[in-house]
Amino acid sequence: GRLGLVHMKQGKYEQALEHYHRALLLQEAALGEHHLEVAYLLKDMAYLYATLARYADAEGLYVRALSLLEGILGGEHPDVAMVRSGIAWVFFRQAKYQAAEKLYRDSLRVREKVLGTLSLDTARSYHELAELYAKNMSKYEEALMYTYRALEVRKKIVGRSPELARSLSQLAWLHFLQGDHEVSEVLQRQSIQMMSEALGPKHSKVAQCLHRLAVTYQRIGRPEEAEELFQQALGIRLGAFSATHPDCAQDYHSLAELALAAHKARNISGPSPDLDKSREYLIQASRILTERLGVSHPDAIVVNELHAEVRRMMAD
Numbered sequence: 001g002r003l004g005l006v007h008m009k010q011g012k013y014e015q016a017l018e019h020y021h022r023a024l025l026l027q028e029a030a031l032g033e034h035h036l037e038v039a040y041l042l043k044d045m046a047y048l049y050a051t052l053a054r055y056a057d058a059e060g061l062y063v064r065a066l067s068l069l070e071g072i073l074g075g076e077h078p079d080v081a082m083v084r085s086g087i088a089w090v091f092f093r094q095a096k097y098q099a100a101e102k103l104y105r106d107s108l109r110v111r112e113k114v115l116g117t118l119s120l121d122t123a124r125s126y127h128e129l130a131e132l133y134a135k136n137m138s139k140y141e142e143a144l145m146y147t148y149r150a151l152e153v154r155k156k157i158v159g160r161s162p163e164l165a166r167s168l169s170q171l172a173w174l175h176f177l178q179g180d181h182e183v184s185e186v187l188q189r190q191s192i193q194m195m196s197e198a199l200g201p202k203h204s205k206v207a208q209c210l211h212r213l214a215v216t217y218q219r220i221g222r223p224e225e226a227e228e229l230f231q232q233a234l235g236i237r238l239g240a241f242s243a244t245h246p247d248c249a250q251d252y253h254s255l256a257e258l259a260l261a262a263h264k265a266r267n268i269s270g271p272s273p274d275l276d277k278s279r280e281y282l283i284q285a286s287r288i289l290t291e292r293l294g295v296s297h298p299d300a301i302v303v304n305e306l307h308a309e310v311r312r313m314m315a316d
Contacts, residue, residue: 005044011203011240013048020045039068043083051204053245053292055090062087078121081110085128092132093246095298104128120163123153130170134177147171162205165194169209176212181220188213204247207236211250223258230254246299249288253303256281260310271314279314282307 007016024041031037046061066083073080088103108125115122127150133143151167158164172187192209199205214229234251241247256278263274286307289300 008044008048011199011205013052013240017045017048017052020048034068034071036068036072039065039072040079042068043079043086046083046086050086050090050093052241053093053247055094059087059090062090076110076114078111078114081107081114081125082121084110085125088128092128094293097132097135101129101132104132117149118153118156120153120157123150123157123163123167126150126153127167127170130174134170134174137177140174140177144174147174160194160197162195162198165191165198165209166205168194169212172216173212176216176219181216184216185213188216202236202239204237204240207233207240207247210236211254214254218254218258223261227255227258230258244288244292246288246292249285249292249299249303252281252285252288253299253306256285256303256306256310260306263313269313269316275310275314279307279310282310 003019005016007013007019020041024038024045027035027038027041042061042065046058046065049055049058049061062083066080066087069077069080069083084103085107088100088107091097091100091103104125108122108129111119111122111125126146130143130146130150133139133146147167147170151164151171154161154164154167168187169191172184172191175181175187176184188209192206192213195203195206195209210229210233214226214233217223217226217229230251234248234255237245237248237251259274259278259281263272263278266272266274282303285303286300289297289303293300295301295304
C-alpha cells in the first residue's frame with residue numbers, strides 16, 4: 001500500500017485505489033482477512049472512495065474496518081475514532097447531518113480522552129465539527145469555537161501546512177457567512193497560497209479554497225473574477241476526479257448562477273446567450289447531483305429548482 005499512499009497524498013486518487021486493491025489482495029492472502037494490517041488498508045481505501053464520492057463503497061469498507069479495529073484494539077482507541085470520523089464524513093457528504101454529528105462527537109470524546117486536546121487528530125475532530133455546524137446558522141457560535149480550537153492546535157504543532165490552510169479556509173468561510181467579506185477574502189487567499197505551496201496548485205483541496213474565494217467575489221459583485229476562479233476550480237476537479245463528482249456540480253451550479261445574474265442584469269425576457277449558458281451548466285449540475293446524491297439531497301433540490309426557473313424564463 002505504500003505506492004497507494006504516495007498517490008493519495010499527491011491527490012491521484014484513482015491510481016492510489018489501484019495500488020490499494022492489489023495490496024489488499026496480497027495482505028489478505030498472506031495475513032488473513034481479520035488482521036490489523038488489513039483493517040488499516042480497508043480504512044485507507046474507504047477514505048479514497050469517499051473522496052471520489054463513491055459513498056456506498058466507502059461506507060461498506062469503513063464498516064468492515066471498524067468491526068476489525070474494534071475487535072482488535074477496543075472501542076476507545078484513536079484509530080477506531082478515526083474510522084468513526086470517516087463514516088461521519090460519508091454521512092455529512094450525503095446531508096445525513098444528525099448521524100454525522102453523533103459519530104463526530106463520539107470520535108472527539110475518544111480523541112480528547114486518549115490523546116488530549118493538543119493533538120492533530122483531536123484538531124481534526126474540531127475541524128470536522130466546525131464544518132458540520134457551519135451548515136446551520138443557529139450553530140454558528142459552535143462552528144466558530146471549533147474552528148479556532150483546530151486553528152490554534154495546528155498552529156502550535158505543524159505551522160504552515162495543509163491542515164492549517166484548511167482551518168484558515170474554514171475561518172474565512174465563517175466570516176463570509178457573517179457578511180465580513182473583506183476579512184474572508186484575505187484569509188481565503190492565505191489559505192490558497194499555503195495549500196498550493198504544500199500540495200501543488202492542481203490539488204483538489206486547493207480547488208475547494210478557490211471555490212470559496214469565488215463565492216465571495218460573486219457575493220460582492222465581482223463576477224468576472226468569480227467566473228475565472230470557478231473555472232479554475234472546476235478544471236482542477238475534473239483532473240483530480242471523474243466528471244461526475246459532486247464537487248464539479250458545485251462549480252457548474254455557481255457558474256450557472258453567474259450566467260443567470262448576467263442575463264437578469266440585461267433586463268430582457270426570453271432566451272439569451274447567458275440564459276442558454278446557465279441552462280447548460282444546470283443540466284450538468286443536475287445530472288451529477290441526481291445521479292450521485294439523489295433527488296432528495298439539499299444540493300440537488302436547489303439546483304433542480306433553479307433549473308426549473310431557468311426553463312420557465314426561456315419559455316416566456
